[in-house]
Amino acid sequence: MRRMNLVIVMAVFTLCNCLVSLLICYHYPEFIPRVRMLLALTSRDHENTSEDIIASVQKGAINSVIQSSAGKHSKQEAFLLNRNIPTPTTRRNERLPQMLQQTHNSSGQLFLNKSRFDAVLGEGGLENRFPPRRPYQSEFQQVDVRIFIYSAIYEKTHSSVRTLILVPEPFNPVSFVCVLKRTRSHVGYWVQGHFRHISLSRWGTYNNRCGFVHCPVPHGSYPEFISVLTARMSSPLNILPVNYPGPPYNRLTRCYHAMHGNFTDVNTLVTALETNRYFGTDKFLIYNYSIPEDVNKVLLHYEREGIVEMRNWKLPFPPDQIHYWGQMASIHDCVFSQLGVAKYVLLADVDEIVVPKKDISLADLADRLLNTKKPNSKNMYGALMFPNADFPIHENETKIEFPEKEDAKKFKMHAFLHTDRSYINNPRDKAKILVKPEVVDLLHVHNMKKFLPGWAMYVVSPEVALMHHYRTSKKTQTYHPLRQDSTFIKFSNSLIPKIKDRLLHLQSKLEVNI
Structure with missing residues (x-):
C-alpha cells in the first residue's frame, strides 16, 4: 500500500513538471525577452548616458x-x-x-x-x-x-x-x-x-x-x-x-495658457490678437480646455486664416488637481514645439500686451538685443524679460482725448481707455519672457528656470518696452498710488480702425455678440 502511494506521488510530480515545461515552452518567445529587458532596466537605471x-x-x-x-x-x-x-x-x-x-x-x-x-x-x-x-x-x-x-x-x-x-x-x-x-x-x-x-x-x-x-x-x-x-x-x-520641426516660418510665436469657460470676452480677445499682430506676432498657440461658444467661433475663424493654432487640452483629471489648468505643462509644450519652427516665442496672457516704446516690432527688438554678449561673461543673451505694470480697468476712464475714443468706448477696447498704472513690478516676480526656443532647458511662468549652457537673460528697460497687464481685480490697495502712462494711445490711430473692422466682420459673419 505504501509503495502504491509513493508511485502515485511520483506520477503526480512528473505530470506537474511536464505541464510547467509545456507552459514555459509555449510562452518562451515572449517571457524571456521581457525578463531580460526588465533586468537590464533595473541594473542600468542609474546611468544617464x-x-x-x-x-x-x-x-x-x-x-x-x-x-x-x-x-x-x-x-x-x-x-x-x-x-x-x-x-x-x-x-x-x-x-x-x-x-x-x-x-x-x-x-x-x-x-x-x-x-x-x-x-x-x-x-x-x-x-x-x-x-x-x-x-x-x-x-x-x-x-x-x-x-x-x-x-x-x-x-x-x-x-x-x-x-x-x-x-x-x-x-x-x-x-x-x-x-x-x-x-x-x-x-x-x-x-x-x-x-x-x-x-x-x-x-x-x-x-x-x-x-x-x-x-x-x-x-x-x-x-x-x-x-x-x-x-x-x-x-x-x-x-x-512624433512631431518633427520644419524650416522656421514664424519670426514670433505667442503662447497662451489653457483657456477655459471663465473667459467670455470676445472684444478683449480680438483686441489682444489684432494688437499683438500689429506688434509682430505671426502665430498664436492656444490650449483649449473649455472655451465658450462665441470665443470658440472667433478662434476657429482665426485658425482658418492660419493666425491661430488651437490644441486640445482636455486634462485627464479635474483642473483643480494641477496648478492653473496645467500651465507649467502647456508653456513647455508650446515652447519646445516651436524648435525649428519659430525664431522667437513670447509667453504672456490674453490680458497682457508688451508695448514697445521705440521699435514697433517685438521681433525687430529681439533681433537688436539678443545674440549679443553679456558684459563680463562668456554667455550670449538668449531671452528677453519684460517688466510688468498693472493697469486696473475698473478705475475711471482716461481724460486724454483722441480721435478714435468713441469707437474705443463703443467696442469696449479697455486698453485704450485706461492709462493709470501701478508701479513697475519687480522684473523677477511678475515679468513675462520672450525666448529663443533652442536655448531653453526649463521654464517658469515669469522667468527662465534654467538656460542651456552659454546663454543668459536680458532684462529690458521700461524705457524700451513695458508689459501692460489690464487687470479686472478691484483690490485697489495693490495698485495705488497710480501713475499716468499714455504710451499705448499713440497707437490708437493705427489699431482702433483695424480692431473695429474685425469685430464688425466677425459679428456679421459668425453672429457673435460684441
Missing part, C-alpha cells in the same frame, strides 16, 4: 496592458485601469494589443550594445530620412496608473524624442520604456527613457505635476510614432505621432 540604449523586438502574443492582482492597487487605481470611456483615444487604446502583434522577422533578442542597435535600426526598421513637418498632433493618453502622456517632439540636436507627461505628486520616478515605431502597427524597438521633473508651481500644492521622458534615438533613424510605458507593464496603452 547615450550608452543606456536598450532595444527589444518583442516576439509572441502581447498580454493585457497592466497585470494587476486583487489588493495590489487601490480602488481608485483599479477604476483608472479598468475604466471604459467611449472616446476616440480609448477606442484606439483598446485596439493596441492587436496593433502591436508580432512580425515574423522579429528576432526577440535584447541589444545592449549601441553599435549593434544602430545596425538593427538601419536595416529598414525605422525611417532613415528626416520627415517633413506636419500639423502638430498631441492628446492626453494613459501611460500607467495616474501617469498621462500628451506630446512627442523630436529634438535634432540631441537625437531624441521629448515626451511631455503628467505624473502624481509626490512621485518617485520609475523606469520608463519608449517604443520607437515606424508605423502604428509596427512592433517597434524598445529603448530606456529618462525621466525629468518640471519645476513645481510656487503657488500651492497639487495632486499632479508635469515632467518629461526623454527617449534616445540613434543618429540617422526617425520614428514616426512612439509609445511610452513603465517597466512593470507588458505593452503600452498609448501611441503618439
Whole structure:
C-alpha cells in the first residue's frame, strides 16, 4: 500500500513538471525577452548616458496592458485601469494589443550594445530620412496608473524624442520604456527613457505635476510614432505621432495658457490678437480646455486664416488637481514645439500686451538685443524679460482725448481707455519672457528656470518696452498710488480702425455678440 502511494506521488510530480515545461515552452518567445529587458532596466537605471540604449523586438502574443492582482492597487487605481470611456483615444487604446502583434522577422533578442542597435535600426526598421513637418498632433493618453502622456517632439540636436507627461505628486520616478515605431502597427524597438521633473508651481500644492521622458534615438533613424510605458507593464496603452520641426516660418510665436469657460470676452480677445499682430506676432498657440461658444467661433475663424493654432487640452483629471489648468505643462509644450519652427516665442496672457516704446516690432527688438554678449561673461543673451505694470480697468476712464475714443468706448477696447498704472513690478516676480526656443532647458511662468549652457537673460528697460497687464481685480490697495502712462494711445490711430473692422466682420459673419 505504501509503495502504491509513493508511485502515485511520483506520477503526480512528473505530470506537474511536464505541464510547467509545456507552459514555459509555449510562452518562451515572449517571457524571456521581457525578463531580460526588465533586468537590464533595473541594473542600468542609474546611468544617464547615450550608452543606456536598450532595444527589444518583442516576439509572441502581447498580454493585457497592466497585470494587476486583487489588493495590489487601490480602488481608485483599479477604476483608472479598468475604466471604459467611449472616446476616440480609448477606442484606439483598446485596439493596441492587436496593433502591436508580432512580425515574423522579429528576432526577440535584447541589444545592449549601441553599435549593434544602430545596425538593427538601419536595416529598414525605422525611417532613415528626416520627415517633413506636419500639423502638430498631441492628446492626453494613459501611460500607467495616474501617469498621462500628451506630446512627442523630436529634438535634432540631441537625437531624441521629448515626451511631455503628467505624473502624481509626490512621485518617485520609475523606469520608463519608449517604443520607437515606424508605423502604428509596427512592433517597434524598445529603448530606456529618462525621466525629468518640471519645476513645481510656487503657488500651492497639487495632486499632479508635469515632467518629461526623454527617449534616445540613434543618429540617422526617425520614428514616426512612439509609445511610452513603465517597466512593470507588458505593452503600452498609448501611441503618439512624433512631431518633427520644419524650416522656421514664424519670426514670433505667442503662447497662451489653457483657456477655459471663465473667459467670455470676445472684444478683449480680438483686441489682444489684432494688437499683438500689429506688434509682430505671426502665430498664436492656444490650449483649449473649455472655451465658450462665441470665443470658440472667433478662434476657429482665426485658425482658418492660419493666425491661430488651437490644441486640445482636455486634462485627464479635474483642473483643480494641477496648478492653473496645467500651465507649467502647456508653456513647455508650446515652447519646445516651436524648435525649428519659430525664431522667437513670447509667453504672456490674453490680458497682457508688451508695448514697445521705440521699435514697433517685438521681433525687430529681439533681433537688436539678443545674440549679443553679456558684459563680463562668456554667455550670449538668449531671452528677453519684460517688466510688468498693472493697469486696473475698473478705475475711471482716461481724460486724454483722441480721435478714435468713441469707437474705443463703443467696442469696449479697455486698453485704450485706461492709462493709470501701478508701479513697475519687480522684473523677477511678475515679468513675462520672450525666448529663443533652442536655448531653453526649463521654464517658469515669469522667468527662465534654467538656460542651456552659454546663454543668459536680458532684462529690458521700461524705457524700451513695458508689459501692460489690464487687470479686472478691484483690490485697489495693490495698485495705488497710480501713475499716468499714455504710451499705448499713440497707437490708437493705427489699431482702433483695424480692431473695429474685425469685430464688425466677425459679428456679421459668425453672429457673435460684441
